[in-house]
Amino acid sequence: MPALIEYFLISFLLFFFFIPHLSATTCGESTCTSTSPQIRFPFWLKDLQPSTCGYEGFGLTCNPRHRWQSILFTVPSSSRHFAIQEIDYLNQNVWITDPNNCFPRRFMDNDFSFDSSPFSYVHALERFTFLNCSYQAEVSYPPISCLSNEHYMVTGVPSEWINSSKAWSSCSVISEALVPFSAPYEWDYLNGLELEWYVPNCRFCEAVPGKVCGFDNNTSSKLRCSNAILIQLTVILSNIARGL
Ligand SMILES: *[C@@H]1O[C@H](CO)[C@@H](O)[C@H](O)[C@H]1NC(C)=O
Ligand SMILES: *[C@@H]1O[C@H](CO)[C@@H](O)[C@H](O)[C@H]1NC(C)=O
Ligand SMILES: *[C@@H]1O[C@H](CO)[C@@H](O)[C@H](O)[C@H]1NC(C)=O
Numbered sequence: 001m002p003a004l005i006e007y008f009l010i011s012f013l014l015f016f017f018f019i020p021h022l023s024a025t026t027c028g029e030s031t032c033t034s035t036s037p038q039i040r041f042p043f044w045l046k047d048l049q050p051s052t053c054g055y056e057g058f059g060l061t062c063n064p065r066h067r068w069q070s071i072l073f074t075v076p077s078s079s080r081h082f083a084i085q086e087i088d089y090l091n092q093n094v095w096i097t098d099p100n101n102c103f104p105r106r107f108m109d110n111d112f113s114f115d116s117s118p119f120s121y122v123h124a125l126e127r128f129t130f131l132n133c134s135y136q137a138e139v140s141y142p143p144i145s146c147l148s149n150e151h152y153m154v155t156g157v158p159s160e161w162i163n164s165s166k167a168w169s170s171c172s173v174i175s176e177a178l179v180p181f182s183a184p185y186e187w188d189y190l191n192g193l194e195l196e197w198y199v200p201n202c203r204f205c206e207a208v209p210g211k212v213c214g215f216d217n218n219t220s221s222k223l224r225c226s227n228a229i230l231i232q233l234t235v236i237l238s239n240i241a242r243g244l
């Protein structure tokens, strides 16, 4: 069973060479902690890999203080930080969360924009009104728990739901913002945000088992679909050559 032996040998090598402080300076799959998503093209780790390993706008950093939010993405134009929770390389989606565990506040404060980044919203946006309600308010929408307490409830609802009825009279408006809100993911914005990217388009490559996408070489912007095992072996061998 040579294939099986090869598999175990490679797994063994990967285990020893892909713990964070030993991460490769050569391009290849990398990660920040054992529980965080794998990072590979078009993403790259800014502190550990040359920029030629990834695409512009996809640079990530490790956040060693957080176990569950160990990968940070910074929107280049605004220096706003997000934690990367999940990367779907085939569908080119990424699920981001707030490093301070209060994503709705960031919508409420109109804190960020992805306009100048490679990412866009997956779900349609809706105009939301954020409200601060006393508990007499008869509104039964999910409270934003990180902003509410036993005395008052902060919530966000589609602006068009608000009318002159008495139910809303014990709420005061905090702000308005655009929020992704579409069935069946209506209240997902309370936890995070799903983004997608179109460029670079590596779906053609990610759809092939065992293949990974990357630049043709370190001076080219042409995409190339290579054998994943060969790439990782190259990384391992170059790490050995560097005396790790
Ligand atoms: C909501 O109202 C309470 C009491 O009026 C106030 O203390 C609190 O800061 C408000 N919260 C927000 C997020 O505006
Ligand atoms: C206000 O909207 C609620 C639903 O959000 C609805 O049940 C109620 O009938 C509306 N009241 C008025 C006065 O339009
Ligand atoms: C590209 O790779 C070659 C060989 O590995 C290296 O000598 C060269 O410095 C690299 N160029 C850039 C721009 O990183």
Ligand SMILES: *[C@@H]1O[C@H](CO)[C@@H](O)[C@H](O)[C@H]1NC(C)=O
Pocket: 216, 217, 218, 219, 220, 221, 222
């Ligand atoms: C890099 O790739 C380009 C094509 O994308 C090719 O023309 C060039 O010769 C390559 N350079 C090296 C050093 O392999």
